[in-house]
Amino acid sequence: MRSKPANPDAAPRAPLGLRLAAIGSILFLHLPFVVILLYSFTTDEQTFTFPLPGFTIAWFGEAWNRVDLWSALGLSLRVALGATIVAIVLGTLAAAAVHNSRFFGRDTVSFLVVLPIALPGIVTGIALRSALSTMDIPFTFWTIVVGHATFCIVTVYNNVIARLRRTSGSLIEASMDLGANAFQTFRYVILPSIATALLAGGMLAFALSFDEIIVTTFTAGQQATLPIWIFSQLTKPRDRPVTNVVAVLVVLIMAIPILLANRLTEESSSHSA
Amino acid sequence: MATATTSPERQSFIGKLSTLFYLHPRLTLAALLGPPLVWLGVVYLGSLFMLVAQSFFHLDSFSGKVVREFTLATYGDLLSQFENYNIVVRTAGMAAAVTLAAALLAFPIAYYMARYASPRLKALLYLAVLIPLWSNYLVRVYAWKIILAKEGILGWFLTVLHLDFALDALLKLPVIGGPSLSNSLIGMFLVFLYVWLPYMILPIQAALERVPKSLLEASGDLGAKPGETFRHVILPLIFPGVVAGSIFTFSLTLGDFIIPTAFGTSQFFIGMAVYVYQGTSGNVPLAAAFTIVPILIMAIYLSFAKRLGAFDAL
Numbered sequence: 001m002r003s004k005p006a007n008p009d010a011a012p013r014a015p016l017g018l019r020l021a022a023i024g025s026i027l028f029l030h031l032p033f034v035v036i037l038l039y040s041f042t043t044d045e046q047t048f049t050f051p052l053p054g055f056t057i058a059w060f061g062e063a064w065n066r067v068d069l070w071s072a073l074g075l076s077l078r079v080a081l082g083a084t085i086v087a088i089v090l091g092t093l094a095a096a097a098v099h100n101s102r103f104f105g106r107d108t109v110s111f112l113v114v115l116p117i118a119l120p121g122i123v124t125g126i127a128l129r130s131a132l133s134t135m136d137i138p139f140t141f142w143t144i145v146v147g148h149a150t151f152c153i154v155t156v157y158n159n160v161i162a163r164l165r166r167t168s169g170s171l172i173e174a175s176m177d178l179g180a181n182a183f184q185t186f187r188y189v190i191l192p193s194i195a196t197a198l199l200a201g202g203m204l205a206f207a208l209s210f211d212e213i214i215v216t217t218f219t220a221g222q223q224a225t226l227p228i229w230i231f232s233q234l235t236k237p238r239d240r241p242v243t244n245v246v247a248v249l250v251v252l253i254m255a256i257p258i259l260l261a262n263r264l265t266e267e268s269s270s271h272s273a
Numbered sequence: 274m275a276t277a278t279t280s281p282e283r284q285s286f287i288g289k290l291s292t293l294f295y296l297h298p299r300l301t302l303a304a305l306l307g308p309p310l311v312w313l314g315v316v317y318l319g320s321l322f323m324l325v326a327q328s329f330f331h332l333d334s335f336s337g338k339v340v341r342e343f344t345l346a347t348y349g350d351l352l353s354q355f356e357n358y359n360i361v362v363r364t365a366g367m368a369a370a371v372t373l374a375a376a377l378l379a380f381p382i383a384y385y386m387a388r389y390a391s392p393r394l395k396a397l398l399y400l401a402v403l404i405p406l407w408s409n410y411l412v413r414v415y416a417w418k419i420i421l422a423k424e425g426i427l428g429w430f431l432t433v434l435h436l437d438f439a440l441d442a443l444l445k446l447p448v449i450g451g452p453s454l455s456n457s458l459i460g461m462f463l464v465f466l467y468v469w470l471p472y473m474i475l476p477i478q479a480a481l482e483r484v485p486k487s488l489l490e491a492s493g494d495l496g497a498k499p500g501e502t503f504r505h506v507i508l509p510l511i512f513p514g515v516v517a518g519s520i521f522t523f524s525l526t527l528g529d530f531i532i533p534t535a536f537g538t539s540q541f542f543i544g545m546a547v548y549v550y551q552g553t554s555g556n557v558p559l560a561a562a563f564t565i566v567p568i569l570i571m572a573i574y575l576s577f578a579k580r581l582g583a584f585d586a587l
Contacts, residue, residue: 019385025470036419048426094306118524119528218551234534
């Protein structure tokens with residue numbers, strides 16, 4: 001696709017109305033990010049006055065010195081790491097099983113993997129909350145991780161199974177014929193061919209977990225992840241300028257894994273095309 | 274292989290294990306499938322089961338403790354309060370409005386991407402739609418808190434354009450109006466539309482990519498005006514894609530409690546009600562019973578979507 005100079009199906013030029021509408025929706029999707037960036041420099045502490053009364057970079061320093069922010073960020077990163085590891089292991093196993101064999105209830109497995117993200121977040125959240133409440137399990141770091149891992153499995157599963165479908169089965173047979181056992185075949189043949197898919201799925205899982213608020217509010221108790229910190233500012237704004245800065249930083253931090261994951265899946269799909 | 278330099282006995286153990294798996298494909302399957310099935314089956318389905326179970330318990334109003342005996346009292350509470358019906362209608366109405374608006378707004382950009390954009394521009398636009406979808410949801414909601422604030426950027430623009438009278442008139446409307454955009458259903462609708470729009474653009478674009486260009490040319494050659502081609506050729510072909518997108522926009526709006534908490538008036542939405550019941554009131558049974566409502570609505574919605582072929586369009 002990429003080597004062709006132009007899309008042969010493309011008409012020369014879109015009607016003006018369509019172009020304006022397309023530009024309009026892209027602006028609609030992206031202008032809020034510009035607004036956030038702008039407000040991180042405002043001198044206004046109490047309101048969201050526009051035009052901004054003045055510019056300052058003081059709030060970045062202020063945010064840096066906030067202990068509660070650092071602990072929220074730390075918790076979010078640890079939870080995301082834990083959930084990603086669980087999701088990578090379980091998602092890969094499930095993808096391998098569904099890809100390798102035909103068995104009764106195969107569709108049910110794919111359905112079960114997608115279900116936690118297909119149902120409204122509040123359903124997953126209150127379900128976990130009900131389970132914790134019924135079994136008298138206290139809220140801990142691990143209750144957050146378990147909740148997140150459950151809906152993160154799908155990103156790894158989807159990426160890995162898509163890659164497995166494009167990987168030739170004869171490679172695996174050749175490896176076995178040449179005397180490699182199942183573990184060697186996994187280590188030296190399967191793993192290298194699914195590595196980028198694993199990485200992409202893992203990064204999306206990380207992003208999904210780092211971002212999550214709805215399920216988290218039901219499984220965190222009094223603990224504050226970064227999204228919970230922002231949510232508390234959304235309902236009871238106490239530190240508007242610091243929140244503006246945090247918003248910018250979160251967008252910038254999250255852009256890295258998302259762009260990287262997109263890059264990884266894009267490269268592999270152009271290989272196969 | 275030179276790389277496989279393990280000790281002989283260890284190798285033989287791994288070798289034996291490997292042979293065992295090779296000879297017993299069912300065993301391999303069980304080993305692969307076991308951990309994810311146990312996790313999803315026990316942790317997730319188990320929790321869903323507990324959710325249903327909790328909805329049949331009830332909260333003792335004197336002790337404030339959950340009584341774990343089968344009772345229909347919680348469902349009785351839920352159904353006897355007239356306000357609860359309003360909450361369900363309000364939430365489903367909002368979800369439907371957001372879904373419809375998202376479909377209308379998503380079509381032009383999706384059509385442009387599918388039909389006019391060069392491959393390079395298409396990749397760029399794809400990323401431009403994908404990045405907001407994956408960016409932090411709360412930050413995107415927070416941005417609208419800034420935009421919709423009374424003294425904020427949108428109000429300023431409307432004043433500069435001398436359109437502030439139109440905004441005031443809009444906010445004076447019953448039901449959907451309010452003291453400011455931030456505190457009205459119109460504002461809440463805008464935020465919902467913003468956060469879920471990418472979920473609608475992507476499936477519609479994918480569906481449009483699959484419409485053969487020759488079909489559109491044939492329609493034009495046979496004398497159909499662009500509007501007629503759209504109505505009789507494009508729309509029927511991409512409809513499963515629209516329904517696929519609507520599953521996301523509808524379901525996500527139905528279960529959200531962040532946006533109704535941060536925007537709008539004090540009126541409850543399903544998500545908010547569930548959140549408040551389990552949190553401040555500690556009434557997990559009532560929260561659980563209320564959660565059955567969006568599950569039922571989504572079950573009905575999905576069965577219709579399936580009939581319309583939405584799952585093949587995902």
